[in-house]
Amino acid sequence: MTTEAAESVEAAGVAPAADPGFLQRYGASIEYILIPGAALVGALGVFGGFIALYGKNPLDLYFYMYYGAFGTWFSWQNTLTRAAPLILTALCTALPAQLGMVIIGGEGALLIGALAATSAALALQGAAPIVVQIAMVIAGMIGGGLWITLSGGLRQYRGVNETISSLLLVYIALAVLNHLVEGPMRDPASLNKPSTREIGAANMIGTIPGTDVHWGLVFGLVAAVAAYILIYHTTFGFAARVAGGNIRAAKIVGLSVGKLILTVCFLAGSSAGLAGMIEVAAVQGRTNANLAAGYGFTGILVAFLARQNPLAIIPVAILLGGISASGGLLQRRLGLPDASVLVLQGIIFVFVLASDALYGRIGFLKGKS
Amino acid sequence: MDFGRISRRHLLQGSAALALGSTLGVRGAAAAETTVGFIYVGSRDDYGYNQAHAQGAAALKKLPGIKVVEEEKVPETDAVEKTIESMINLDGATLLFPTSFGYYNPHVLKMAAKFPKLRFEHCGGLWTDKDPKNAGSYFGYIDEAQYISGIVAGYSTKSGKLGFVAAKPIPQVLRNINAFTLGARLANPKATTQVIFTGDWSMPVKEAEATNSLIDQGVDVLTCHVDGPKTMVENAARRGAMVCGYHVNQSPLAPKAYLTGAEWNWEALYPKFVKMIVAGEAIPNFYRGGLKEEIVKVSPYGEMVSAEARKAADDVKAKFMSGDYTIFKGPIADNKGKTVIASGTDRGQQDPELEKMDYLVEGVIGATA
Amino acid sequence: MADASLGLWTVPLAVFGGAIRVSTPFLFVSLGECITERSGRINLGLEGTLVMGAMSAYGISYLSGSPWLGVLAAGITGALFGALHAGICSLPRVNDIAVGIALMLLGTGLAFFLGKPLIEPTAARLPAIDFGWWSDVPQVRAALRINVLFLIGVAIAPLLYWAFKTTRWGLLIRTAGESADAARAMGHSVLLIRLRATMVGGFLAGIGGSFLSLFYPGSWNEGLSSGQGITAVALVIFARWDPMLCLWASLAFGGAAALGPALQSVGITSGYHLFNAAPYILTLAIMIITCSPKRTLTGAPAELSITR
Known part of the structure; x- marks a missing residue:
């Protein structure tokens, strides 16, 4: 177990605060809500101004964004469905961030996870659905996990920058997927949409009863909570954060940094791989090029906006799911281009990053320091 | 709910x-x-x-x-x-x-x-x-329009070499390539079609490279099957090659180089669908057609198209319009020498065998995998 | 073989031609990033800058009829994005890699948003200079129809090499990149140096984008950049922050991108997806070979976050 100071660990690369004073701790918690909230409001304001320049009424914009994302029960389900993969792909960036690593290759791990999960399901055709599903989860996690471990290993043993290598591996994963789907793994019956064979309707994981939202959301929630506990309430997590703060200190106290890097990268990749498995088992029913839908990239954004905190990832993923859910309405009602969603995401990202400078600087929240 | x-x-x-x-x-x-x-x-x-x-x-x-x-x-x-x-x-x-x-x-x-x-x-x-x-x-059945394009291309080529920039080797694409080639060989029995697959539906740099590679091989008439033919049309025209369009009429992009093209005619079909609903008629679930049914059309001929080519193309078009023309009429051999449609076998447009096309006909240079 | 065809010779020729045609965006982005990174900051946002440059160049060229104004507009847009990056990074505790990712998203989004009405129209393109007049072979002539931007890029590389080595501002940039404290001790503002270096880097990346939309492939659409900007950033690392190596690496990349289609055009078709991934595999392979966990990379600016 770790001290409460852990709560105020900064984003990647910043050492834990030294003094766990009460005021500071309390102030920090408020800061974590207040600053991103203010950044969000600022970003929405700027986006509204941008839209006004485009000749649309910002108030309409805010209304349709709210209506499309949270305004009806359907909108909520739309939002949650879109949030589900983002929670998992965000963990792929957030976990290595505890070690000070910037991994942006979640999309690649998602694709490889999907391929592995599909392969497992196809190999086990005829087995009981629960067996197939468990095998898919395991295969997806191992596939995605190894893919990101590759980046971690290259960083640890070859000194290759993990940001760049994980990104290059996305393009390579996509080529591998296309090659397999159009070649060795292609279902001959998938004529004009090259795909693998279907995993079978019985093996699909379906939706949460009473909703249209698939079980991927629950997987995401469980994974985020598990990651939170791992990081903040286990020795392993403590070691990772120590290493993230100061590699030399970690070595001095005898931590095996290499092992930490590889394990964390594996866990990170396996959550993105799980997202890939869910896309197959809950949505597509097979693997094809449709899986490269950019969830891995949006996940990076989610992780940074959540300041790499696994619990904060949940609301942020829902927020971004809501933005993309409302994107269609913005096109249809306001005549805005589809790229509005990207612009808004970009503006929010910039604001949240810039707001990092505010932590610990807001007068009334400051403790004795 | x-x-x-x-x-x-x-x-x-x-x-x-x-x-x-x-x-x-x-x-x-x-x-x-x-x-x-x-x-x-x-x-x-x-x-x-x-x-x-x-x-x-x-x-x-x-x-x-x-x-x-x-x-x-x-x-x-x-x-x-x-x-x-x-x-x-x-x-x-x-x-x-x-x-x-x-x-x-x-x-x-x-x-x-x-x-x-x-x-x-x-x-x-x-x-x-x-x-x-x-x-x-x-x-x-846009292959009918491609066939007409092929006839025009066959008359227009000086080198006897045609080029096809394609996205993926799937039946629909292969059918277009084959129809285009069969049309061209009607006009010029020695004509060949060189095909390059870019791997995806929208890859501008690859499409431009494919266009250049084809022209370097001596190709002087090009067509394509990718989502946006603009890149191919513009780059081919710049190199002085002639082009046949696809999807819509691209002649405004290259008025001098544009011979003709295979176009969709959705602006005829969609109002028809709605009128059928108005009249209380059921739209068949599986609805297909070609030139005759006005689902596809051929772009107006460009000024470079010779009178001879126009006449030959118009003759075949008239036969399509009256419904008594078969493109895939045996004997047809693939480009490896194997007979794919036996002598005496007519594969009419509705023939489900054509939906599974996995070969390139004699005269096409390229491979399906 | 008919006389108009070069048969298998088209492969090296296409790779050569491709090296010239495809490499220019890589060259501009990598040289720009080289300047930025030498000053001690990494700007991963150049992908967004590249796309934004491509869009604004196309738009301005379309509206004004002058492609060169388009190039200038792309450069200015790029410099503004550079200023934004540097501005945010100069705030305390802001991670430059994250800001880069944010600007990648923002640049791409803005370019798609504003570029929507530009997909259909045709804008005035940059002219090419015919360097192949001496040859009778049309393929060679085509490969040697070279755009001035490529030549400018080739000229900038040695110029930059020389400037880093001998000029005052080259020294300043390197100082800021090697030791911010030393630069400060000399009485210079590190933030200002980095601001300028990032703006120049953005300017060049923007121009790289203008090449995509105004010369090759030569029109604006949303799939125009398939990660050239981000690949070019990776390229700087294995070019070890040396402008001349950036030049060679860019050429190699351009050639690699042309390899897939060229091989197919002569009948080598199997596994084309894997050939198409060649540039990325190549980058990764070279990084694996040239990096080492034992020492910092030769030439790596010590202040750079990714090498620390």
Whole structure:
């Protein structure tokens, strides 16, 4: 177990605060809500101004964004469905961030996870659905996990920058997927949409009863909570954060940094791989090029906006799911281009990053320091 | 669902859909407008596949009592399901046109089962007896238009070498390549078609490289099957080669180099569909046709096309229009020397064997894998 | 073989031609990033800058009829994005890699948003200079129809090499990149140096984008950049922050991108997806070979976050 100071660990690369004073701790918690909230409001304001320049009424914009994302029960389900993969792909960036690593290759791990999960399901055709599903989860996690471990290993043993290598591996994963789907793994019956064979309707994981939202959301929630506990309430997590703060200190106290890097990268990749498995088992029913839908990239954004905190990832993923859910309405009602969603995401990202400078600087929240 | 507002809306829309024909017939009596939803996978002004559909949607907008809602760049994931539901729930759409091939399975099928009283018209020609009755899938035999392009290309080439920039080696693409080549060899029995696959539907740099490589090989007439032919058309014209267009008329891009092209004629089909509904006729679930049925058309000939070529092309076109011409008429050998359609066998347009095409005919240089 | 065809010779020729045609965006982005990174900051946002440059160049060229104004507009847009990056990074505790990712998203989004009405029209393109007049072979002539931007890029590389070595501002940039404290001790503002270096880097990346939309492939659409900007950033690392190596690496990349289609054109078709991934595999392979966990990379600016 770790001290409460852990709560105020900064984003990647910043050492834990030294003094766990009460005021500071309390102030920090408020800061974590207040600053991103203010950044969000600022970003929405700027986006509204941008839209006004485009000749649309910002108030309409805010209304349709709210209506499309949270305004009806359907909108909520739309939002949650879109949030589900983002929670998992965000963990792929957030976990290595505890070690000070910037991994942006979640999309690649998602694709490889999907391929592995599909392969497992196809190999086990005829087995009981629960067996197939468990095998898919395991295969997806191992596939995605190894893919990101590759980046971690290259960083640890070859000194290759993990940001760049994980990104290059996305393009390579996509080529591998296309090659397999159009070649060795292609279902001959998938004529004009090259795909693998279907995993079978019985093996699909379906939706949460009473909703249209698939079980991927629950997987995401469980994974985020598990990651939170791992990081903040286990020795392993403590070691990772120590290493993230100061590699030399970690070595001095005898931590095996290499092992930490590889394990964390594996866990990170396996959550993105799980997202890939869910896309197959809950949505597509097979693997094809449709899986490269950019969830891995949006996940990076989610992780940074959540300041790499696994619990904060949940609301942020829902927020971004809501933005993309409302994107269609913005096109249809306001005549805005589809790229509005990207612009808004970009503006929010910039604001949240810039707001990092505010932590610990807001007068009334400051403790004795 | 126990969510009063939405379910009431559903009921209303369901009954509206049931009465769709009559509503449209006695306009003004009951509902004011019928809302039609169009969903595109890419930008609707791409000078290609999506633009062709958007032109069809634009033709619908001119009809009284029809409201069109459109959303572009919707990926082939559960995002399209949510877009469909959003158009139904929030916009009141009762007729939907998800226009991308990859939307059908599983997404359109799922939505058609969920909204049994609404009508889904998917572009791709994929409907089978097992699928919901309220789903339809239409497609055009655009290989007829490609065949005409091929004839014109065969007359126009000086080197006897034609080039084809293709996305993926799937049956529809192969059928276009083969029809184009067979048409060309009608005009010039020694003509060959060199094909390069770029690997995906929109890869401008690859398409430009493929165009250059083909011209370097001595090719002097090019055509393509990618989502946006603009890159190929412009780059080929710059190198002084002639082009045949695809999807829509690209002659404004290269008026001097444009010979002719294979175009969709959705602006004829979509109003026809709506009028059929108005008249209370059922649209066949599996709806296909070619030049005769006005689902595809041939671009007006460019000024470089010789009188001889025009005459030969017009002759064959007239035969297509009267319905007594077969493109895939045995004996046809593939480019490895194997007979794929035996002598005496006519594979008419409706022949399901053609849907499984996995070969390139004699005269095509390239391979399917 | 007919006389118009070069048969298998088209492969090396296409790779050569491709090296010239495809490499220019890589060259501009990598040289720009080289300047930025030498000053001690990494700007991963150049992908967004590249796309934004491509869009604004196309738009301005379309509206004004002058492609060169388009190039200038792309450069200015790029410099503004550079200023934004540097501005945010100069705030305390802001991670430059994250800001880069944010600007990648923002640049791409803005370019798609504003570029929507530009997909359809045709804008005035940059002219090419015919360097192949001496040859009778049309393929050679085509490969040697070279755009001035490529030549400018080739000229900038040695110029930059020389400038880093001998000029005052080259020294300043390197000082800021090697030791911010030393630069401060000399009485210079590190933030200002980095601001300028990032703006110049953005300017060049923007121009790289203008090449895509105004010369090759030569029109604006949303799939125009398939990660060239981000690949070019990776390229700087294995070019070890040496402008001349950036030049060679860019050429190698251009050639690699042309390899897939060229091989197919002569009938080598199997596994084309894997050939198409060649540039990425190549980058990764070279990084694996040239990096080492034991020492910092030769030439790596010590202040750079990714090498620390």
